[in-house]
Amino acid sequence: MRTGAAPVSRRALRAVRSSREMRKLIAAGMVLVALLAGGCSYGSVGTENLTGVNGNPGGSTPVTQPSTNTALFHPAAGVLPYPTDLYFAGSTDGTLNIQPANALMPNQAAVNALDGFSTTAVIRERFGGALNPASFTAASIIIVPVTTDNLTKATTGVLAAPLTLGTDFSAGLGQEALVGNTILEIKPLHPLLPSTCLSGGMFLGPNCATGTGYLVFLMDGITDFSGNHAVPDTDYASIKAALPSCAAISDATLHGICQLTGAHMLIAQGLGLNPAHIVLSFSFTTESTVDTLALISATATAQTITVHPTGLTTAAIPGLGLKGHADLYVGVLNVPYYSSKTAPLTDYWHAPPFPLDTTSTFVTRFNPLPVPTATLQIPVLVSVPNAASAFGAVSPAAGWPLLIFQHGLTRNREDMFAVADSFADAGFVVVAVDLPLHGITKQSDPLYATGANPLYAGLGLPASGSIERTFDLSTVPGVIDPSGSHFINLTSLLTERDNLREGAADLITLARSLPHLSLGAAGSINPLSIHYLGHSLGGIVGGTLMGVLRPAEVGTATLANPGGELAQLLRDSPTFAPLIDAGLAAQGLLPGTTLYEQFFRDAQTVIDAGDPINFIALATGNHPIHLIQVVGSAPPPPALVCLAQPTPPGCPDQVVPNSATQRLILAGGLTQVHPPGAAGTTALHVYVNFTGGVHGSILDPTSSPAATTEMQTEAIFFAATSGTQLPVSALAPVQ
Structure with missing residues (x-):
């Protein structure tokens, strides 16, 4: 992306923001709300759990697992990998909507003002027992750059070849008290690609249909120190078994997740991965990082x-x-x-009210230009x-x-x-x-x-x-x-x-x-x-x-x-x-x-x-x-x-x-x-x-x-x- 395109007028941006097409971009009835809101409503189970037993924002004490080498995934209890696009459920303005308030996430309100996840922060998944980091190999952890639908958060295409372990990301054990060596922690070694609603320096507006994301496959090559291979959690195993129709899953939340996972499996097959060896898959959309300052640069004028x-x-x-x-x-x-x-220690930038949700003034890639509060000498x-x-x-x-x-x-x-x-x-x-x-x-x-x-x-x-x-x-x-x-x-x-x-x-x-x-x-x-x-x-x-x-x-x-x-x-x-x-x-x-x-x-x-x-x-x-x-x-x-x-x-x-x-x-x-x-x-x-x-x-x-x-x-x-x-x-x- 370059910023050398002709300047974008604020009038044009306001017109785009108020367009009917923009209302469709982040629809109130977005598919994920219907599919996932039920699952997120159970997250309160872990609100007061401060012992860090799983490291997930909506987490709770894990349910009994069939083995210690299980890749934990239990949406009804809020046990999920992080990040995951499941946390967009219920959003009306394109921002994250991690609910309910959770004591394990001190910055939850600030994160919920963002239009995606970090390009640089760690990615984590917890297992039921201690892991052997020697098993964290290029064959057992696969991360694929993908496009995600801004409406449904489904993975819609592959952007590039899978990332390279040791060059693009590292994999190790997340060190936290009381959890032992149970957390797989993935760290980007350079920034992941951000999502954007710019093309050639110009704001796409209602034509911004996709985000940039990453699809993570964890394979059964991950083991514990006894050599036991990782296995999927009960819910994820049920989802895989129900594919491709998902008809066997009656729970509305898991049914929706099953449909999203079906897209994961199509990509896995295209990469030559055997779904039988996948113990967990999840995708997340990165946040926009450059859009707002690029547009400020495109629209700023010389002052005296x-x-x-x-x-x-x-x-x-x-x-x-x-x-x-x-x-x-x-x-x-x-x-x-x-x-x-007037409130320099607590306030932050605000955009005009978002057309769909007029209570929202968060600056995002869908609403990228902040409103000046003053002309400052x-x-x-x-x-x-x-x-x-x-x-x-x-x-x-x-x-x-x-x-x-x-x-x-x-x-x-x-x-x-x-x-x-x-x-x-x-x-x-x-x-x-x-x-x-x-x-x-x-x-x-x-x-x-x-x-x-x-x-x-x-x-x-x-x-x-x-x-x-x-x-x-x-x-x-x-x-x-x-x-x-x-x-x-x-x-x-x-x-x-x-x-x-x-x-x-x-x-x-x-x-x-x-x-x-x-x-x-x-x-x-x-x-x-x-x-x-x-x-x-x-x-x-x-x-x-x-x-x-x-x-x-x-x-x-x-x-x-x-x-x-x-x-x-x-x-x-x-x-x-x-x-x-x-x-x-x-x-x-x-x-x-x-x-x-x-x-x-x-x-x-x-x-x-x-x-x-x-x-x-x-x-x-x-x-x-x-x-x-x-x-x-x-x-x-x-x-x-x-x-x-x-x-x-x-x-x-x-x-x-x-x-x-x-x-x-x-x-x-x-x-x-x-x-x-x-x-x-x-x-x-x-x-x-x-x-x-x-x-x-x-x-x-x-x-x-x-x-x-x-x-x-x-x-x-x-x-x-x-x-x-x-x-x-x-x-x-x-x-």
Whole structure:
């Protein structure tokens, strides 16, 4: 999917949403409601079961099984694999409808706002007894990409050959307390294909008849440690025996599931699988991940961006010891704001009311564009090369090349000072804005954006209050909460997802507006030479941004210390994990329990649509990408030693773990570059491993001046050569 198609008008989208055909797309009488509602109504059996005996959202204590090697499947008791499209039963707007409320699923309400299942989270099935993981082979676990009917959720066709174990997915034992080795856990090794209602960047509307799904076959080659082969549960055995007519099954729920399973068996036969050896089959539809931001990118328009000089240079910034090679400008940009200014910690994006169910405003692939809640005036910070810079103060004839800089979590736009002088010496203007819920919080800061600040005079700021992106939120009366302290929001995962998407949406508007930026006597911008540098969270949001921006709008991107699969990133981060685990423990979610595992599984499912893991392949398809990570020495110091502050030399990144960065590298197909670097005439998609430095070294030379110099030099050359060259010094602390 590319986003270079002609823009889609909002009027056209509204017309499609209200069409009679759209009402047919997710019909109130969808087949699954009739077939499965009865089965889901029994899920309350397991609502208070907190021991994790099966690991399923609607689970309960399993009924007596004929053997310990049974693949558990008992819909009336809510014992099902996860994910499964059976959980769409009763939906009126195309979203999941997992019912009733279940204490084993802390994020159930958020998951029920989605139009499918995760492209990255684990897939699980429980067996009646302990499993032998050596039996998890390519012949015993088969996963087939399929199309699914958006109305019935039936599998309607095969998209591609079965996935490859070890390349596309791994299979192992799910580790949870009290269940032993009874859970088969399948983990995608790169994102699964998402569902979409876009074609060539255009919204299909009522013509969006199918989703993308995966059909899982578990075979009797799965064994326990005694070599006993897996067998189907009673209900699944009855379903197979009743095929193809299903006439022998009188129970309405199982009869409906039997019909869906019949489609599975047709595909199995086409693959040469013997149905007699299948102990369980189930299918699930993936959620849409790209649609909403792709359409925002297709419909966003340039806004007025106004800046004026402050009379300050970078040398005026206290405590940084900068050389003053760039003049500083402040300004404002108006952006459409889709989140809530009045409830920024609990609300999330909303679409117009869905035609079939007007109580639903969930943003899905069937209703993909959110409604702006406000036009938000946000502060802009700009640095411009001056006469003290190596480049000089005279703009190139085509205009200044420009770098968009995006800061990390809990930081603010002033982090751009750390790269302003080096980019000024290379002849770049640098522009920075704050991520949502970030900004300057010290009212004494000379760049605090308020109408009372003379530096902002004439820019149209309100007479009272500030326009900082933090909204000056205050937990302690009279003290503004630290920048970004509310961005990671595990109590409202839809809000966190949309904080990520809002950051990308704001940058789309900024990128589209920058060609019109006037610097007065200092010159103008070269609209064909706009580039991106994001650090940490700025690199994370940048990976998403570059997946939906057209190549001509922003040329290259350097992503410094980013990561993918953000729920797992937080879980593995030496910095964040202890804080998160303590907060979850206070709510009764302890590591190793069903509650804990399902919290993170479902958190990733919700966040997927804002996670760069689902955009980085698109980004590398459209733009040259340069990624930086700090891997430390080989071997690194002990983990406990690396927890010290400041981070000792030789330690890997202690904020974004290397595992999270590697996932992004793998999904993006990036190639490692070693000294002396890479050069050519075509776009590079590369990464560099640093053995020296720390998470923040691209901005702060304290840990390793050599690492900071190398990181910034790489970013400059990459942008200056339009992503075709990346010199890497043999003297730098790199692999």
